[in-house]
Amino acid sequence: MDTIAVIFGGRSAEHDVSIITALSSIIKPLELTEKYRVEAIYISKEGAWYWDEKLKNIDLYSSGKIKDFIKKNHPVSLKFDGGLTLIKSGRQRIRSSSLKVDVVFPSMHGTYGEDGALMGLLDMAGVAYVGCDLASSTIAMDKILAKEVAIANQIPVTKFVIANKEEIDKDIASVIKRVTTKLSYPLFIKPTHLGSSIGISRAQDQTALSNGLEVAATYDDMVVIEEEVPNLIEVTLPIIGNDVLTPAMLEQPMTKPEDFFDFETKYLQGGKKGKGKAGKGSQGYSKIPADLPKDLYKKALDLGLRTYQIVGCQGIARVDMLIDSKKGEVYFNEINPLPGGLYAHNWRAAGISSVELVDRLVNMAKERFEKQQKLATTFDTNYLQQF
Numbered sequence: 001m002d003t004i005a006v007i008f009g010g011r012s013a014e015h016d017v018s019i020i021t022a023l024s025s026i027i028k029p030l031e032l033t034e035k036y037r038v039e040a041i042y043i044s045k046e047g048a049w050y051w052d053e054k055l056k057n058i059d060l061y062s063s064g065k066i067k068d069f070i071k072k073n074h075p076v077s078l079k080f081d082g083g084l085t086l087i088k089s090g091r092q093r094i095r096s097s098s099l100k101v102d103v104v105f106p107s108m109h110g111t112y113g114e115d116g117a118l119m120g121l122l123d124m125a126g127v128a129y130v131g132c133d134l135a136s137s138t139i140a141m142d143k144i145l146a147k148e149v150a151i152a153n154q155i156p157v158t159k160f161v162i163a164n165k166e167e168i169d170k171d172i173a174s175v176i177k178r179v180t181t182k183l184s185y186p187l188f189i190k191p192t193h194l195g196s197s198i199g200i201s202r203a204q205d206q207t208a209l210s211n212g213l214e215v216a217a218t219y220d221d222m223v224v225i226e227e228e229v230p231n232l233i234e235v236t237l238p239i240i241g242n243d244v245l246t247p248a249m250l251e252q253p254m255t256k257p258e259d260f261f262d263f264e265t266k267y268l269q270g271g272k273k274g275k276g277k278a279g280k281g282s283q284g285y286s287k288i289p290a291d292l293p294k295d296l297y298k299k300a301l302d303l304g305l306r307t308y309q310i311v312g313c314q315g316i317a318r319v320d321m322l323i324d325s326k327k328g329e330v331y332f333n334e335i336n337p338l339p340g341g342l343y344a345h346n347w348r349a350a351g352i353s354s355v356e357l358v359d360r361l362v363n364m365a366k367e368r369f370e371k372q373q374k375l376a377t378t379f380d381t382n383y384l385q386q387f
């Protein structure tokens with residue numbers, strides 16, 4: 001029986017969302033397969049790692065008892081032994097225990113997890129893991145880099161300008177001038193690396209642009225300013241696969257324009273504001289499949305799949321697109337290496353249960369790892385004999 005370590009929490013603004021993804025969308029379905037030994041690894045907001053059966057219980061977090069748990073328990077040690085082994089040191093009469101991990105299932109959103117940092121650690125350890133690798137995660141979590149990669153591959157993106165924190169702090173007037181000579185209002189101002197709409201604003205005039213730049217620069221060293229897509233239809237496409245891709249359904253989030261980008265609407269209200277028939281996703285209510293003319297649906301589907309491929313995603317990701325419904329133009333917006341809750345509601349609509357989804361993802365992780373193991377990484381030389 002393979003041991004799967006699900007890693008969640010972490011030093012990210014999306015710490016809490018990551019716990020829910022891990023507990024309900026990954027650990028539970030993995031256990032239901034009855035094929036794996038599933039271990040929970042929780043990374044605290046301070047960055048300490050814990051490994052315990054109790055960490056699988058949502059009450060621990062919702063009641064706030066996690067604070068006591070952290071006080072009373074020792075963080076786990078990791079042994080990089082040509083793979084990854086978890087070691088829990090014993091306390092009093094409890095013996096220390098260790099466990100070799102076969103596959104890691106990262107359930108991290110945002111910084112130090114979804115951005116490739118964890119993937120680099122797992123690559124170094126030499127252990128199989130689910131989802132995007134270091135390079136694709138890094139590209140995906142950097143809005144500027146992702147746009148540049150898209151442009152290099154003839155994938156349409158909205159017109160944009162970039163600015164760094166230093167120039168915003170020192171000479172905001174010249175940033176505003178640069179932006180307004182190249183772009184026209186309304187504009188969106190975004191920190192390059194954060195997700196969940198944190199630090200994002202929309203500006204229709206210079207005052208709002210100036211404020212938006214200042215806000216974004218408090219969150220990030222780099223800021224991207226882009227033109228608004230008019231006649232907007234937003235769609236998102238979850239995809240799984242390594243070489244052969246399986247798309248889920250094109251989904252259309254239905255949150256209203258005036259509140260589409262606050263964290264609360266996305267995650268806390270569970271779509272209470274929305275109306276109509278829809279799946280209840282982590283972005284509130286949405287239409288599955290998106291309500292689009294057939295050719296536009298196909299255009300967005302193809303663009304989503306192509307983007308996944310050119311970014312080099314593996315396992316799972318979700319591609320967000322902005323559509324100008326009058327022009328029939330689809331723009332790539334962003335790609336998320338670990339969709340919240342794996343977007344299980346959408347996979348279900350596409351005929352793939354949560355249990356099948358996680359099982360397929362684990363198999364893909366193993367396949368990719370085996371393929372990597374076959375690549376030559378050493379080369380015998382007589383270099384050392386010279387010394």
Ligand SMILES: Nc1ncnc2c1ncn2[C@@H]1O[C@H](COP(=O)(O)OP(=O)(O)O)[C@@H](O)[C@H]1O
Nearest residue numbers: 158188194195196197198226227228229260261
């Ligand atoms: N260029 C744009 N035109 C129209 N709406 C946009 C544009 N950029 C962002 N938005 C809106 O703002 C939301 C958040 O922006 P996004 O780039 O997806 O950031 P996040 O990483 O926080 O999800 C989008 O879901 C969309 O509703």
Ligand SMILES: [Mg+2]
Nearest residue numbers: 196197320334
């Ligand atoms: Mg988004």
